[in-house]
Amino acid sequence: VHGDQYIFLMNQIPDDPSIIKPTLDELKANFLNGGTRNISFRKQQLKQIIRGLKELQPEFEEAHKKDLGYSKFNTHAFSIGLQCSMIEHIIECIDDWSKERPIDTPLMATPGKSYLKPEPYGVALVIGSWNYPLLTSLNPGIMAIAAGNCVVIKPSELSPHCSMVMAKLFEKYVDKNYYRVLQGQVEIAKNICKHSFDVIVFTGSTEKGKLVAQAAAENLIPCILELGGKSPTIVDEDCDLDMAARKVIFGRFINAGQTCIACDYVYVHSKIKDKFQNKLLQYVVEFYGKNPEESQDYSRIVNDFHSKRILGLLNNCGGKILIGGKGDVSKKFIEPTIVESPDVNSKVMQEEIFGPILPVYKFDVIDEVIQFINKRPKPLVIYYFGSKNQNLVEKKTFSGAFVVNDTIAHFSHGNLPFGGVGFSGYGFTHGKYGFDSICHLKPVFKKYNLNFAPFTWIYPPYVGYKQKFIKAFVPISFGVSQSKMVKLGLLLSAIVIFLISYKLGYTKDIVDSSAQSIKNIVQKAGQKNEL
DSSP: OHHHHHHHHHHHHHHHHHGGGHHHHHHHHHHHTTTGGOOHHHHHHHHHHHHHHTTTTEEEEEEEEHHOOOOOHHHEEEEEEHHHHHHHHHHHHHHHSSSEEEEEEEEGSSSSEEEEEEEOEEEEEEEEEEEHOOOOHHHHHHHHHHHHHHEEEEOOTTTTEEEEHHHHHHHHHHHHEEEEEOOOOOHHHHGGGGGOEEEEESSHHHHHHHHHHHHHHHTTEEEEEEEOOOOEEEOOOOOOOHHHHHHHHHHHGGGGGTTSSSSOOEEEETTHHHHHHHHHHHHHHHHHHHSSOOOOOOOOSSSSHHHHHHHTTTTOOOOOOOOOEEEEGGEEOOOOEESSSOOTTTTHSSSSSOHHHHEEEEEEEEEHHHHHHHTTTOOOOOOEETTTTTHHHHHHHHOOOEEESSSSSGGGOOOOOOOOOOOOOGBBHHHHHHHTTTTEEEEEEEEEOOOSTTTTTSSSOOOOHHHHHHHHHHHHHHBBBHHHHHHHHHHHHHHHHHHHHEEEETTTTHHHHHHHHHHHHHHHHHHHHHO
């Protein structure tokens, strides 16, 4: 979509911030009726979303093609199919994730029962990104639904076709009393975080994430920020060269590089640098052909602005362009581009690229790379290929995730949390960790009523015997738990019962027989040692 077409399309999307407060007020009132607390209801809503994704798949395919140049296969494999799989996993796990989680009670608080109760926040706001319009909006949204929240999804206005189909999905397939899609442009985007939602999940750039956090702070709203940054890739001398090159090209140029966990730049060991670069060039051609513009598997840049921005990163960046470097803004197309040793102070190395450009550098000593990474903001992920220095890199660097011998794949790992640290974000999505992030783990303590000594000695007046008891009791009260005391009590009880039964003769024969058997074994062992 370009020029007049884009303006016409955007005019079809309302941009009236006055609709935010009535929507939020209605959902907050509906949340209090308790409908979303029912786990069966949540499962039914998630199943409806799967049904809607499948029935609306042709519309999502067309929307992704118009917004980002996706092929039908790419839309299915990397959006709809992946999302359905994630939802099915959540449905399988939701009963377990929602259970009360027992916590051991310390001796200071005994006797009592302690547990964590997963409790929904209330109304969750999910702000999606344009680069993966379905995943970045719907994936946090379904996690919020699973946790029992009401949900408002604000899709990105930069992927308007996908935004419209997302609105249709929620309008047609889920309960509008609890779940809404609010389409909007700049005014809604600017104002929506100023309202008193109960939790906000944002996916986008670090700069926009700061604005979201700043607005949320006015109402003390907890946030989950899935941001980006420059994720480095290290290719060591003992790596599988062919596999590393394949995965780096895939991890950089999938979705034309518009991926928050893309390989933003590569450091390759000097001993294998030339061979590795030749492999990179080989797989660019093998994956996307000699003319990537004709490839069904190569996406387009989201709009003219970002096309110009990405091409602008190549201006005066230094280094040597090994492949690509050209583009057509009118077609939102930029060639897969590999640049050898660009200036580290140029824009291409100072900004998150978020496009199909891959800078490649060489290194001789791994500490050089570690130092380079640690001088910059903590990335969303660090990729390492090889084995020689993987433990050292993992130990000495800091990042949202650390992935060995692969790229991108950890996003689809349903049991690992996904999230950043520092400038790459905070909080988690995905799996149980994502569920826990989007709900409140409420501590619950239920005290048993024992209104007699020594349980009443905690109250004043603190006369001599109480002081002695408290002074002796307090130092051990946090290290010794109620369950340990119960186990110790059971063990002592068993010993006492055994001794009494032995004294009365009930177990004397068994004990004497066992003692004699042990004595015989010891004697035989002694005879063997003498021999």
